[in-house]
Amino acid sequence: MKERWKALIEIFWTFFKISPVTFGGGFAMVPLIVREIVEKRKWLDSEEVADVFALSQSIPGSVAINSATFIGYRIGGVKGALAAMIGVSLPTFLIVLALGVSYLFIHDHPKLEAAFVSIRISIVAIIIYAAIKIAKTAIVDKTTFFITLAGVPVLFFVHPTTAILLGALTGVVVVFSKKKMGYKHKKSKDPAKNPDYFMGAGI
Amino acid sequence: MELWELFHTFFHMGFFSFGGGYAMMPFIEAAVTKYGWMSPEQLTNMIAIAGMSPGPIAANSAILIGYSTAGISGAILSAFAILLPSLILVLIAAAFFVKMHHNPLVEAMFYGLKPLVTSLIIFAAISFAEANHLVSLNGSFRSISLWIIFALSLFALLKLRWNPIYVIALSGLIGITLYS
Structure with a gap:
């Protein structure tokens, strides 16, 4: 014990x-x-x-x-x-x-408030940077580019959960129908060998 | 009531937490708007603090939102709620020794999921830019200087490959100099 x-x-x-x-x-x-x-x-x-x-x-x-x-x-x-x-x-x-x-x-201190006016704008830049980083591993062909492009307007109307499930479903449908039609599905790079961006790694 | 809202929000989010903290922002924003926990500016401040701290940004944001909404118990409960799905799923995967990353179905799901995670982050950028009035360019000193700070931040991240934490720190100093 x-x-x-x-x-x-x-x-x-x-x-x-x-x-x-x-x-x-x-x-x-x-x-x-x-x-x-x-x-x-x-x-x-x-x-x-x-x-x-x-x-x-x-x-x-x-x-x-x-x-x-x-x-x-x-x-x-x-x-x-x-x-x-x-x-x-x-x-x-x-x-x-x-x-x-x-x-x-x-947080009511005027100096801290002033700092955050600028920081909030930098956060927008950091989020864009995160998007660019993940796009490099996520967008591997025309299909994945299209999913990203279509996903943004979709998110104005559906909850993120629904969008994520739709994305995964689209992936399955595309990959398996490509296989059925005899196309070779390009395998994504092994992320373990690509330490630049890990899914879920934050940034 | 608030505790239940916090738990339910972050527990649910924990199951869909792919692609790092910023992909979770649309989830967090939806919940914050729905329950009226804080203003968009306050939320962006919280996200900034989450990004400055060590540890995963999604969990950090949950802790901060939990704390500002319901105090220490809110912080503990939110951390627990966002970690619980990971614990459950890791234990299931470990117990059955599932090699998910070699499974063709899981690979196909990630093929579609990763681009959508990219959309989530782009969406987060758009809504944060709007919430923080980046889109309203009106020629005032403030609006022009904010655009310059935005461009410099992007440059430092993309070209100079600065760590985001330094960008936040320097940006804060510029803010104090310009706006106080």
Whole structure:
């Protein structure tokens, strides 16, 4: 019993230490995870970790949190998964909360208000930058270009959930009907080999 | 009541959270408008703080919106709500050892899903630009200077490959100099 708690605390602490490095969602965490989990603690081998990263992207949510949870499960079952998830989320939770509390405390200050007038415009630029980055991996042919183009006006009328489901459905219909008609479907690049943008990596 | 709205919003969002935080902005905006949690300007400020902090932007935004709507319990509940879908799905995938990324059906879904995620982010950019009056160019000092800051931000991100966090920090300093 004592041994188990010790193992869980070790999982928690490992991810707790890595967590504050994960700016923007998590890809910065990969080399640290490899060093801590594979080289130092030898919990998993590098092939297993590569699998975990690939799988973590096909699951909604942040790659950092998903892969931590996944690795936690492989080491210590459901409790290990929880320990890793709490470990990786707690530091950033506290930092964000501290920033949020201080923001709400002083947001009436004229200097801070002035700063945010400019920051809000930069956020628009950052969102456009995020769109360009993901477009580079998402738009691989005419069909995907058309889906992106059609998606924007559609979003003025339907809820994002519906739009996402429609997008996935379109993908399935297109890929399988292309296959039926004998077209070769271009396989997308393996994202594990293309670290520039990971689905779910934030930016 | 607010707690339930927060939980329901972020739990639901957690299942569709593909493509990083900015793809989630249309979800967040829809909920914020529906429940009247805050003004569009306040929401953009929250997103800026979420982008400045370490950790995933979607979860950070959930925590900040939860906190400003319902205090500490709102923050904890929102974080829990957005993490729960990941936990459930990771456990299912791990338990059955599903190699989803090699499954042709999943690959086909992502083929259509990724371009749509791009649309979501473009849509978010359009609505944030509108909410923050970027589209209203009226020749005043403020409007012209904001356009310049916008262009400089894009240049720093795309050409100089700056980290977004530095862009936000420098932009804040420019704002203090120009508008206070």
